[in-house]
Amino acid sequence: MSQARVLVVDDNKWIQQTLPALLEEEGYQVEVAWNGEEGFRRVCTDQIDLVITDVSMPEVDGLELIRLMRRDPFFQRVPIIAITAFGSRKLDEAKDAGANVCFSKPLDHPTLLDNVARLTKKAPAP
Amino acid sequence: MLTRVGEPRAARLAVAWLVIGLLLASMVGVPFALYVWGKQIRNRLAFEVAPFELVLERTGRAMAVRERTLRAYLYEPTPERFAHWQESRVVLDEALAEARRMATAHEPEMVDDVAELVELAAAWEETAADVVARAAMDRMGALGVSARPGPVYDSFQGALGTAQSEIEATKDQLVADMGVADDARAAMPLLLALLSIPVMVYTARLSSNVLTLLAVARGEQQRLAAILEHMVDPVLVTDREGKVTLLNPAARSVLAMHPGDRIGSLGPRLRRALRAESIEPAAMLDAIARADAIAETEAVVEVDGDAIPVSISSAPIRVDRDPIGAVTVLRDLTDRVRYEEKRLEADRFQSLGAMAERIAHDFGNYLEAASAATVMLEKPSAADPAKRSRWIGIIRATFEEGRSVLAGLRTLSFVGHEPRLTPVVLESVVDRAVDVARLARRDAQRIEIERELAGRTPVRASEQDLARAIVNIVVNAIDAMPYGGRIDVRCEADDHRARIVVRDQGVGIAPEDMQRIFDMYYTTKGERGSGMGLSLAREVLRVHGGDIRVESAPGAGTTFVLELPRVQDHEIPARDPAGPDDQDTRMEATS
Numbered sequence: 001m002s003q004a005r006v007l008v009v010d011d012n013k014w015i016q017q018t019l020p021a022l023l024e025e026e027g028y029q030v031e032v033a034w035n036g037e038e039g040f041r042r043v044c045t046d047q048i049d050l051v052i053t054d055v056s057m058p059e060v061d062g063l064e065l066i067r068l069m070r071r072d073p074f075f076q077r078v079p080i081i082a083i084t085a086f087g088s089r090k091l092d093e094a095k096d097a098g099a100n101v102c103f104s105k106p107l108d109h110p111t112l113l114d115n116v117a118r119l120t121k122k123a124p125a126p
Numbered sequence: 127m128l129t130r131v132g133e134p135r136a137a138r139l140a141v142a143w144l145v146i147g148l149l150l151a152s153m154v155g156v157p158f159a160l161y162v163w164g165k166q167i168r169n170r171l172a173f174e175v176a177p178f179e180l181v182l183e184r185t186g187r188a189m190a191v192r193e194r195t196l197r198a199y200l201y202e203p204t205p206e207r208f209a210h211w212q213e214s215r216v217v218l219d220e221a222l223a224e225a226r227r228m229a230t231a232h233e234p235e236m237v238d239d240v241a242e243l244v245e246l247a248a249a250w251e252e253t254a255a256d257v258v259a260r261a262a263m264d265r266m267g268a269l270g271v272s273a274r275p276g277p278v279y280d281s282f283q284g285a286l287g288t289a290q291s292e293i294e295a296t297k298d299q300l301v302a303d304m305g306v307a308d309d310a311r312a313a314m315p316l317l318l319a320l321l322s323i324p325v326m327v328y329t330a331r332l333s334s335n336v337l338t339l340l341a342v343a344r345g346e347q348q349r350l351a352a353i354l355e356h357m358v359d360p361v362l363v364t365d366r367e368g369k370v371t372l373l374n375p376a377a378r379s380v381l382a383m384h385p386g387d388r389i390g391s392l393g394p395r396l397r398r399a400l401r402a403e404s405i406e407p408a409a410m411l412d413a414i415a416r417a418d419a420i421a422e423t424e425a426v427v428e429v430d431g432d433a434i435p436v437s438i439s440s441a442p443i444r445v446d447r448d449p450i451g452a453v454t455v456l457r458d459l460t461d462r463v464r465y466e467e468k469r470l471e472a473d474r475f476q477s478l479g480a481m482a483e484r485i486a487h488d489f490g491n492y493l494e495a496a497s498a499a500t501v502m503l504e505k506p507s508a509a510d511p512a513k514r515s516r517w518i519g520i521i522r523a524t525f526e527e528g529r530s531v532l533a534g535l536r537t538l539s540f541v542g543h544e545p546r547l548t549p550v551v552l553e554s555v556v557d558r559a560v561d562v563a564r565l566a567r568r569d570a571q572r573i574e575i576e577r578e579l580a581g582r583t584p585v586r587a588s589e590q591d592l593a594r595a596i597v598n599i600v601v602n603a604i605d606a607m608p609y610g611g612r613i614d615v616r617c618e619a620d621d622h623r624a625r626i627v628v629r630d631q632g633v634g635i636a637p638e639d640m641q642r643i644f645d646m647y648y649t650t651k652g653e654r655g656s657g658m659g660l661s662l663a664r665e666v667l668r669v670h671g672g673d674i675r676v677e678s679a680p681g682a683g684t685t686f687v688l689e690l691p692r693v694q695d696h697e698i699p700a701r702d703p704a705g706p707d708d709q710d711t712r713m714e715a716t717s
Binding site: 012014015017018019021022025056084085086087104105106107109 | 483486487488489490491492493494495497498499501502505507516517520523524
């Protein structure tokens with residue numbers, strides 16, 4: 001069974017390290033992008049099963065990334081988890097843009113991983 | 127407006143009054159002239175024509191006597207009768223001489239008539255003498271029909287009749303003239319009175335119009351006075367010398383000015399508004415005194431110890447394009463300033479919210495990274511020392527980052543505390559602060575900082591706080607020049623104030639940001655700015671009894687002027703109190 005491929009999009013240099021490490025530990029294959037533009041390029045070129053994106057990022061932000069994906073027939077169905085260190089206003093915006101689930105930072109990691117599992121519908125590797 | 131309407135009417139009224147004047151003059155002048163004329167006619171009749179007439183009559187009578195005495199002598203030639211005849215000649219000659227004199231003097235047209243009479247008289251005398259001589263020779267018997275003077279006598283009387291009728295005609299003419307003059311004199315007042323009626327009516331109508339206009343003008347004036355009276359804003363009218371000629375009660379009570387005061391006397395109570403575009407009060411008052419226009423210029427006026435923000439407008443009063451003075455209105459801006467402050471307050475709350483959100487965002491990220499790293503440390507993979515130290519490094523780095531954000535926040539705790547002020551030398555504080563600012567920004571290497579700090583200006587200051595304010599200003603200047611450039615830092619002082627001037631060649635400040643740059647948490651620098659540097663600097667200057675001014679335009683660089691009171695030289699201790707061991711090494715730049 002092939003591993004689910006998760007794309008993490010965040011501009012924070014530490015979260016770029018810690019979040020992929022957590023997911024890899026759970027058996028996912030993880031790609032990292034630092035803003036929305038790079039994230040969308042990865043979505044187009046790599047076979048991505050789930051996107052975890054920060055909302056506020058330089059140049060093309062997470063909201064824009066979500067909108068781009070939701071407009072595109074190829075990626076409309078790719079699940080998206082939005083995360084943000086900003087308040088609930090940003091979470092609502094992300095939800096409106098089309099994110100499946102939204103979380104605030106700092107994250108509750110078990111809940112995040114449960115949702116990743118649910119949305120990828122692929123059992124993590126043992 | 128009023129004069130414009132009144133001008134043609136006034137001209138017509140003047141013409142009407144002129145006509146009335148002429149009529150009145152005629153009423154007196156024409157009868158008088160007629161009277162003089164009549165008098166002349168009477169004089170001529172009495173003293174010239176009538177005596178001439180009498181002389182002619184006397185001449186006729188004298189001639190008749192002459193003829194009669196001749197005949198009497200010829201009838202009976204006695205010596206008495208001859209004597210009578212001889213004597214009667216004297217009377218005739220006298221009468222003729224008189225007639226000739228009077229004709230020459232007064233009746234030139236009668237001179238020829240009189241001359242004819244004289245000739246005829248002479249002819250009669252010659253004939254008479256001839257008759258008398260022949261009668262003497264012929265002894266009466268020779269008195270024939272041929273030699274009698276009768277026909278000459280008849281000719282003389284005929285000529286005399288002609289002269290008399292001529293003078294009679296002259297007299298009749300004069301009497302007729304006199305009648306005309308008298309009649310005219312009698313009729314003149316009536317005629318003139320009739321002529322006067324329409325003119326008087328017209329004049330009365332015009333006058334009533336003018337009176338109406340005057341009443342309207344007076345009403346206007348009263349209304350204007352009432353408006354001025356009830357205007358809340360002070361209104362001053364000045365003449366060309368800048369002397370107050372008129373002012374409303376508001377000006378009297380608020381400005382304590384009185385008619386006759388000079389507008390310049392307001393000077394000591396007028397201050398420049400803090401905005402960069404306001405004019406010096408002295409220049410403004412000069413402009414008012416010169417009757418130059420001033421449009422909505424802001425200033426601060428002191429009233430009973432309160433500083434009231436006002437907007438001053440002044441417009442020249444012109445008469446036929448020549449300014450005769452100015453009307454000046456001071457509009458109280460207290461309400462507007464209060465409203466603006468409220469709006470700024472609201473903006474401040476907004477920026478406070480933005481700041482809180484940003485801090486929450488940063489800490490959210492640090493905590494997320496740290497907590498994820500902690501989770502990773504608990505995983506079996508953390509047994510690998512390289513991975514372990516990687517996670518610990520991330521935890522440490524997030525803590526470090528959080529600490530520096532907190533350091534920035536801690537500067538807020540300064541606000542509201544009264545610092546301890548000690549005498550220091552301004553230039554040395556500035557010098558060290560510039561050094562610290564250079565250290566605080568690594569990219570300051572591209573920037574040349576020119577210092578002009580030769581003086582020793584004594585000020586009372588909390589050295590640490592003042593230096594921090596200066597560091598913030600200089601760091602701001604460095605941040606404003608991402609592509610390098612020069613910053614000039616210098617100190618100036620007069621007897622009472624000391625100034626630090628920081629001029630950069632940077633991007634400048636947009637007018638819309640100008641109002642808010644000193645607000646807490648307001649920043650235009652994104653991630654690099656906390657929005658605290660300038661508000662902190664202003665607070666520092668405020669507790670030092672000073673202020674910060676800024677002049678800037680986008681692309682034209684920015685000049686910050688930090689002003690604070692200077693003290694007397696003897697207050698500085700001989701040793702510079704701020705040594706390298708002092709606190710300034712712990713200062714943090716919070717831009």
